[in-house]
Amino acid sequence: MALDRFARQRVLPELGEGGQRRLGEATALVVGCGALGTHGAELLLRAGVGRLLLVDRDLVEETNLHRVALFTPDDLGKPKALAAAEALRRIAPDTEVVPRVAHLGPELARELVADSDVVLDGLDNLETRYVVNDACVERGIPWVYTAVLGTGGMTMAILPGKGPCLRCLFPDPPPPGAIPTCAEAGILGPVPAALAAVAAAQAIAVLAGSADLVPGRLLLLDLWRGRVEGTDVVRAPGCPACGRRRFEFLSPGPSxxxxxxxxxxxxxxxxxxxxxxxxxxxxxxxxxxxxxxxxxxxxxxxxxxxxxxxxxxxxxxxxxxxxxxxxxxxxxxx
Ligand SMILES: [Zn+2]
The missing domain is CATH 3.30.310.10 (TATA-Binding Protein)
Structure with missing residues (x-):
């Protein structure tokens, strides 16, 4: 085997020849191309994922630059999904990168999830995470939930049918305004990079077909205080999504x-x-x-x-x- 760009990864017993091949055949969807999404997308691309779908509705702003990957001041004002795709194509020209500049509503979520093998969370709002959770649980597609704020964050791989989903962890989204945003609470630059790395590793394990993945393992990191904690989340018996299969967030909402x-x-x-x-x-x-x-x-x-x-x-x-x-x-x- 020639020493190609994946040689140091392929030699890992956890991944091996087969795992690397499965990565190359896989499609990953990155929802949101802010800090979490750009770091996550770059890691998956460099790891050898064959096809990347990106979706984001926003434009690159100067206040994003302290924590994102891929973007430079030249990208200010460009749609994030397009700017991210351009940068990713420079890193790995052979990888198919498909950007969508769009709001991720129920219809588009269903369409993109159906075309994916794993979904990486780069969202900045909880409402859309519930849409993604419903779409993934409905279709049986694994997704990695990640949220960051301040000096820390949390992440959990959601494996439909094998472990809890987002609604087992948090049954309902909090009312608007209940959780501070990054604009209000601030965010330490390295935090999304660290959480995106953990999430990307989980996504790679999913795509490689690893038997080592633990469903329902929620990891919490505080980078400022140097704390890492893990806790096991169990499936909620009455969960509306993965229990009763009622996908409330996939019905059309207010426009x-x-x-x-x-x-x-x-x-x-x-x-x-x-x-x-x-x-x-x-x-x-x-x-x-x-x-x-x-x-x-x-x-x-x-x-x-x-x-x-x-x-x-x-x-x-x-x-x-x-x-x-x-x-x-x-x-x-x-
Ligand atoms: Zn559930």
Whole structure:
């Protein structure tokens, strides 16, 4: 066997020739391309995962740069999924990397999970984690839950049918505003890198078909205080998702939602691609409308409307979802 880029990994008894081959045949879905997602995606790519699917709805911001992998100041303002894919292709040009700039709603979650062998959590909100959990449990696809905040975080590989799911651990998402965000509580730069590394190792073990994986092993790390703890989570007998198979988070939700960073996100009612140049032409007579980095930013009626190619929009300058929906219907949906 030639000493290719995976030689030092293939020699591991835990992985071996067979494990490395299975990695190369596998598809991993990384949901969210922030700090956790970029570190995780890079690790899976370098480990030899054959195909990577990326999904993220946001743009690269300067406040992300202290903790992410892959992004540089040149990427500011670009959709995170596209910027991550560009960087990953430079690292491993032979690996198929498929980015999606989109909100991960139930329909898209089902579609992407069905096309994946493992899912890596790089999300910044709990609501979408419950969508991912439902989609993965429904389909029987393993996923690695990871959350970070402040100086630490936690991670657990969820193996449907073999161990607990996210709803066995936390039956319901907390109400909006109950958990501080990274914007409020802060985040230490190395924390997502460390947690993403633990999660990526679990994902690699899943894809390699390792018998050593322990279902329900929740790891908690505090990097500042040097604490690592592990605890065993058991399946909840009445779990709505993995017990009763009621996938409540896969039913369509409200289309307008207040974002934690300010503004309101409005989702399109139908899937498809918006012609942003055409929309720019329609909105330009009403106020400044600028097309850059694949998104349209328009100032209109005292608000800022950012429209993405998938028809999603973020309305800044309003806090009322109904008002945001009305503006969207007036100017974007028609
Ligand atoms: Zn469960």
């Amino acid at each position: 307008a939602a207040v974002l934690c960073g300010g503004g309101v996100q409005v989702l399109p009612r139908t899937r498809g691609t918006v012609d942003l140049a055409d929309l720019q032409g329609r909105l330009a007579p009403l106020g400044p409308a600028r097309l850059a980095q694949g998104v349209l930013v328009a100032q209109i009626e005292g608000v800022e409307l950012t429209v993405f190619p998938d028809g999603r929009a973020v309305v800044k300058g309003v806090s009322d979802p109904a008002r945001a929906q009305a503006l969207y219907d007036r100017y974007v949906a028609r």
